[in-house]
Amino acid sequence: MNQLLEIKDFSVTYVNKSKKVYAVKNVNLKINKGDSLGIVGESGSGKSTLAMALLRLLPEKNTQITGKANFIGKDLVQLNQKELKNIRWNELAVVFQKSMNALSPVHRIGPQIEDIYRVHKPNASKEEIFSRITYLLRLVNLSERVYTLYPHELSGGMLQRVSIAISLVHNPKLLIMDEATTALDVVTQGQILDEIVKMEQTLDVTRIMITHDISVVAASCNKIAVMYAGEFMEIGYVKDVLKNPKHPYTRGLLSSFPSLKGEKLKLTGISGYLPNLSVKQEGCIFAPRCQHATEKCKQEKPLGVEMNENTVWCHLYSSGGELINEDQKPVYKD
């Protein structure tokens, strides 16, 4: 089977003393082997929450996770701590924007990666470990010399390459990157994205790329999921969604990224704010900010409409994927 991860009716709620925050609500998503899926959305839309919940890195005390996340035959939601420990690094790995800060400043890079290697392979020989680590360093475009250096001797870009190499030590099947290249300058970011794409072809890794920057997705992903206020608005192939976005929110988001189209356009963006995530809203979550919203949008949650291989959650489209009313064609300034 080609499917690596299937998320079904997946919700994450933060439960604090007096209030709940419905950060991810009943989302559905499938990822095939070899996919690279970019998840985009405004700040606060729930991207990191979704990733952290899949990785089961959220404190159990004040988070509720419901639904299913089938990952190669296991439901991530149901795994106990021991089972989680077994699959972390081995099958499921993560790189954060701040991953580089996790490196110890007083130890050389090589030995730090060796320690991580030994977590799952305690009996590995020195040679085996060395050859694996230098192989990975080369894969992320670092020289072997990095092995003997201390973190402060490396630039931010080099450190993030080290974090990526570390995430790959045990050849995970799924790699989640949360704003992993965000803090880097544009040139370094571009180089690292190219390296990531090459690396995953070599290692056969599937990737989820979380970012607020659509150009990162354009440069490094084959699929895109647009998230808004804890729900997906549109999921599909990057080439289709960027060229012909269906959801009014995707269109608004894209017109906020003029660099994608080359020339500078006036930032049209989307007016208004994310809704209060402590209140469960009826109807389409985007309706209050959508210029096409009808009464139906305010009352009924749209079901996913499939068009070819893309899915859009919007009442503007019939179940066959046609625009119900041509006059309602979402405006998109090209």
Ligand SMILES: Nc1ncnc2c1ncn2[C@@H]1O[C@H](COP(=O)(O)OP(=O)(O)OP(=O)(O)O)[C@@H](O)[C@H]1O
């Ligand atoms: N521990 C927490 N307790 C309560 N609410 C939280 C907690 N962590 C995050 N949230 C809320 O959950 C929502 C989703 O946050 P999340 O960090 O997942 O968004 P994001 O899309 O990753 O944003 P960004 O692009 O800024 O990283 C936000 O409204 C946030 O305020």
Ligand code: NI
């Ligand atoms: Ni985030």
